[in-house]
Every structure is written in structure tokens, then in C-alpha cells.
Amino acid sequence: MSAESKLEIGTLAVSTSPHIRCDESIAKIMWTVNAVLVPAALFSIYQFGLPALRTLVICIAVSMATEYFIQKWQNKPITVNDGSAFLTGLLLAMNIPANIPWYIPVVGSVAAIGIAKHTMGGLGYNIFNPALIGRAFLLASWPIAMTTWPTPAGWANKVDAVTAATPLGILKLQGYEELVKFFGDKTDMYMSLFLGTRGGSAGETSAVLLLLGGLYLIYRKYINWQIPVCMIGTVGIITWAFGGNGGLFTGDPLLNILSGGLILGAFFMATDMVTIPITIKGQIIFAVGAGALTSLIRLIGGYPEGVCYAILLMNCVTPLIDRLVRPVKFGARR
């Protein structure tokens, strides 16, 4: 080597360009999503008490443990710290009744991480949203426990029962007028739905906290605004048009938007990068489809709520959408 060179051969790294990277990472994205879900999760503890905390801890701990053991067993790099298993556990806990027997979320977490995520090859390869697969697995296995919701504290003076119906459940079984009566009047109903003082899965109740978290993710460009807007908009329009008893456009879109798991699903699960189309155009198709399926299930299906199945069904067609919807190639006019 020449006199000027002070470097030993072999000390220089050689790789393909580019040689610099932006400061984003998978862990940063995942932990940010986890962080913005914390307010809604804390609210569920405030609402439903210690059982909610217990369910959160079980789901998160079992999800992370399952990921750790599977990666250990397969001799893969351990990536439990990247926040994605934590997120799956957190979302699962927020999607099930807070006071469910302890072994049910254990099974759900193992199903979510073990079946939905790692049989497909782990992060990035799964076709279905793991948390939703966990929820669907539990709904099929323990249908009664999964649809028995605890009474929120704010409801104590209105309802005597230990278990409370969800607004969508009342709407389905007893009708719109009964639902309004149940809350008092329409304003009370909307406020209750918006703030989250109602029955439902642990983390889905507070529309306002979920919206704030979702807006922050849009601001950080971790999710595209088109997805929640299109999904929620589609549900609003369809339930407005076909959801009423008095003919076309007599439904209550606001009720449908604020109730059930729509806000949680539209901002946090229909935006799960891995399982949705990669182009914005494709994501819009996905969101409209998920909104339409949600409405279909709610209006004429057997279940009062359809967000979970709607997103899972659209997950199935994601590869198809990606094949058909492509960006416009530069200089495509050959």
C-alpha cells in the first residue's frame, strides 16, 4: 500500500449503493403504533377495571413469548423487541371483552402469533392480520364468552345486569328506537359512543382516543389517510342508505361509524402494512371493500358486528389487488 494509506486491507466495508439510509425502522414504526394505542388501552382499564389490565398483560406477554419460542425453535434471529408481537397482543386484547376467562386470551395470542404469523414465515409474510385471526379463532371457539361484555363503570346507574349489550347488539335485536331510548336521547347516545362510555370489546369503545392516535399516525405518514376515510365513509354511506326502516337514506350513519370496532379497525387494522395492498390506489379499493363488507354483515348478516371478518376477507384479495393495481410506470408510452 502507498505511504498515505493507513488502512489495512479488509477493513473497508464494500456494499452496493446507496450507502446511507433514512432513520426509520420497523421497530420505530411498531413502537409508535403501540404508543398511540396506549391512551385507548388505559381508558379500557378505567372503564372495565382490573380485568381489562389482566387481559392486556396476558395477550401482550403470551404473544411475545410465543414469538420468542418459535424463533428460538426455528433458529431464526429473535426479533421480539421490534414491537410487532407486542402490537399483535395489544390489538387482540383491545378486540375482546375485558373480563373474559384468562385462558381464552392465552389461546388467542398463541393462535395469532403461532398460526397467523409464523406458519406463514413471520413478519412480512403473513396474509392475514394476526390479531384479527386470533379474535376470529376465539369467536369460533368460545362464541358465548366472546360476546358477553362487561358493564362499563359509566353505565352502572343505567343498567343492572352484570353483562351489557353492545349498541350494535341492541340495534340488531331490538331496533333503532330501543337503542336511542336505552341511552336517553340521540345526543346522549352520540356523546356516549364518541367518548366510549358504552359496552364493547376492551379497546374499541373510545372513538375520540382512537381517532387522536390514528391522526398522529397519519401525521407521521405511517398510515395513509385514504384508508380510514374510505372505509369509514363507505360504512357511513351504505348504512345511511340502507340501514333505516323508513326506506332509502333513513339510516343513522353516525351511530354506525362510532359503534362497534369500526374506528379501531379502520385506523389500526385495515392499515396493517403487511396485509393490505402496497399502492395507495389498491389501499383505497381495499378500504372501500372492507367498509362494504362491514355494512353488509351489520345490516343483513347474522352478527351484529362485521369489521373483523370484513378486514380478513379483504386480506384474502390483497394479492389479487396488488397484481391488478400498479403504479404508472415512467415513460410507459412505448
Add this chain to the structure above:
Amino acid sequence: MTISFRGGVHPNDCKGYSAGKAIETAPVPAKVIIPTRQHIGAPCSPVVKVGDLVKKGQVIAETQAFVSSPIHASISGKVVEIADYPHPVFGSCMAIVIESDGNDEWVDGLPLQRDWKAIEPADLKDIIRQAGMVGMGGATFPTHVKMSPPPEKKINTFILNAAECEPYLTADHRVLLEMPEAVVAGCLITMKVLGVTKGVIGIEENKPDAIVVLQKATAGTGIEVVPLKTKYPQGAEKTLIRVITGQEVPSGGLPMDVGVVVQNVGTVVAIANAVEQGIPLIERVTTVTGGAVAEPKNLRLRIGTTFGQAIAMCGGFKETPVKIIMGGPMMGMAQRTMDVPIIKGTSGILCLTAAEADIGPERPCIRCGRCVEACPMGLIPSMLSILGERNEFQVAKEEYDLLDCVECGSCVYTCPAKRNIVHYVKLLKAQNAAMAAKK
């Protein structure tokens, strides 16, 4: 108002290291290593032997092939060796080693004085070929070939690429500031050879001082100075043409398909020097920079100076570099040794510290779509990386437009999973070329 293009990324431009440093002419090196291949096309063969005495500007290697460019001695002295040496692009290549006699003497008749206005276009083009002119932005395509479009391709616009969109690099910026007359003369000569009246200088708005200087220098010439938004890869040929003319070079096509020829700043200055003074391409301005370099500079260096010599002229290292790159951080080539010589396409020598070059482990694609958004060519880079892992070059080519990728690196820069998409693209392209060669 500035104009822009689809996609792209905004890396920190890091130009502060060297943007304020006036160009310094490096002392004549005691020894130069001049590769016989410094261009795209046929390699040259040496026309000198070991022991020959050569003078500065003398042809030392050439070939009769059209797509090629002759090579000249960059110092005067004695040819001491003709052998394989490390090469910054090709790994290793035959090189002619000249030891300086200390006189730095020109070959007979140089430099001369000529008025380009009195020379016919065909003769200008011949001068440019004889002077060993190649694209000095890094692609090193022979300039006279670019200036010889087939007759059915009518050229109507000449664009000077003064975007310098690569982070860290400031060589073009300094040349624009310090030699605006040569830049404008080079543009006018190129326009005369091409027979066009429309000339445009595209420059990123992060160089406001150079924009002012150029507007003054181009006054009355008919050349327009167009400020461009600061966004990578603004200076990629296709995006530059799109932004300035509104036309897209067709997929698989060349700029001449939309009537445009683009040249680099260093190239037009070298053209002006070749035509007005008869000086062949034996030196160039190179930015030596990066967090590891003690005193980043813009140096005027003789071709054949080693990277190690150039870095030593900048005070050596203040921190141990983990990567030494020829060119910029987005498209430059990592080097394995500092013994590689500066060639005609060496726009920068970038020495990155461990912190600057920290990439992190590659993870599986999480399909976030940031690469799709960043791709200026409208491709799906994530799929190219996945197909690359599986060696599926056929699918990549036919369904995912592998060959349209310009390897600008925007996708890799923005990827949160730190996937080496460009690496896979190069791999797939090589597999595709190997398969095509077999047929």
C-alpha cells in the same frame, strides 16, 4: 416557482463540509496510475511501452472502436509499468504507470488558442473525441457518441445537468461558481455540435449563489437557467428531462428519443478547455469529503492520482472510515482499497464514518409501500427485492419492469426494513444479461 417530479426522497444533503471551499489545484503527483478503461465501451490498448518518456497531454492508449475514448498522460515522465491495477469500477484493469520527471511539460503545441466560433461542428466533434471526453458525472459514456444521434433522431434541446442532487458532492457547484464562462462556452459549443438553439441549465435551488452567477453568465446567450426543487434524484437524466421539458423518455429509450441531449457540468468545462486550448481530459475537479476526512476539499486532481494521495491532501483522516466511496452516497461505488486511481468519472471521494454508514440489519419486507411512493420510475421496488432473493429474473423483467430501474437508490434510502433493493436489482440484471448472452 420550482418544478418537480413524482417520487424521490429528501436525504440530508451534507454539502456543508465542502460547499464553501474554493477549488484547490493539487500538486503534481510523483506517480500516476492511469487505467486503460475509463469509459463505457471498448477498452483502449496502450500505445506506449515501459521505459518510454511521455509528456502531459500525449495519447498513451486508444482504440479504433467508435464507442470508446482515448486516454492521455496526465503528467510528464517515464512509463515504469503496464500491468493490472485496482480499478474503482471494474475491480481491476490494465493501467499505465507513469513516474513524474518533475517538469510537468506539455506535449508539443499545447496549450493553444482557438476560437470555437470559427470551427465547423464536425471538426468540433472530432476535437472532443480526440480529447478523450466522457460523461464526468460518473456514467463515463463517451461524449462524441452522445453527440452523434442517428439522423432520424432530431435533437431540439440541450440540457446542462447542474442539479448535483447527490448528497455531499460539491464539485459541480464550485465549478459553476468559479468558472461560469467556461461552463457557458462548453454549453454553446455542445449546442453548435448538436445544431440546437435551445439550451437549458437545470440546477437545484440549494445552490442559490450558483444560480445568480449562471444567470449573469448566460445573459444574452439564449441559454435559460431553470431552478429545480431540491429533491433526490433530481439530476437523474430521465427525471431531469421530465421536469424541464415535460416529456418522458420512453421505457427502454434514450434521451435522444425525446430530442434531448444532457451533459454534466465537468464535461462541458472540459469540452471548452479542449476546444479553446486543445487540452485533453487529464484532470478534473473532485470533492473529497465525508465525516472521516480531516479537511474536506474540492480538489483539481490529475487523472491517475490515487484516492489515498487525494485524501492525504485533505489532511488524511480524523476518524477511521468504514467505507470509502467513489461518487456520492446514493449511487457511488464502495471501494476496497485506497490505492484505486481517480478516473474521468470520479466526481467525489466520500469517506464515511461508522455512524454515517450505519445501515442496520436487513429485515423482511413489511410491505409498507414507502419504496413504491419514492420510486421515480413508477416501479414496485419491494417486489424486485423479493424476486431477487429467489433469483426470479424472468418474472422481475416481464412483470415488474426490472430493466426500467435506474438504480437511484431512493427505495433503499427510505426502506424501514433496510432492504438492499438495489443490490438485488443489480443481481437480477446480471442474471438476465448472462441468460441473454447464452442465447
